[in-house]
Amino acid sequence: MKTVRWRKSFSKDFNKLQRWQKTAWTMVFKLFIENQNHSKLRRHKLSGKYRGLESVDVAPDLRALFLETEDEFVFYFLRNHNQLYS
Numbered sequence: 488m489k490t491v492r493w494r495k496s497f498s499k500d501f502n503k504l505q506r507w508q509k510t511a512w513t514m515v516f517k518l519f520i521e522n523q524n525h526s527k528l529r530r531h532k533l534s535g536k537y538r539g540l541e542s543v544d545v546a547p548d549l550r551a552l553f554l555e556t557e558d559e560f561v562f563y564f565l566r567n568h569n570q571l572y573s
Contacts, residue, residue: 490559491520497551500565504549511546512565519543523560537571 493501501509518525528543533552540552540563550571552564564571 489555492559492561494561494563497562497565504565508546508549511549512551515543515545515551523555 501512504512515528519528524530530541530543533540533542537552540554542550542552545551545565548567548569550564550566550568551562552566552571553560553562
């Protein structure tokens with residue numbers, strides 16, 4: 488099983504979320520650990536300034552961006568669509 492790490496940026500993003508968003512992340516993270524390719528996650532690779540990272544849906548307008556390496560998942564950001572792409 489791969490290990491999971493959080494970048495400081497991810498932790499800061501998490502601390503800024505509303506309670507319902509934190510709950511949504513907890514549920515999505517549990518699903519991610521069980522099955523990283525579950526269709527509900529809508530996991531996909533990114534391009535542009537986030538090339539090399541992947542994204543999963545946490546809530547309708549909340550995404551978690553991460554990098555998968557050979558032995559770990561590194562989570563970088565937990566932000567809404569506008570914060571990421573504008």
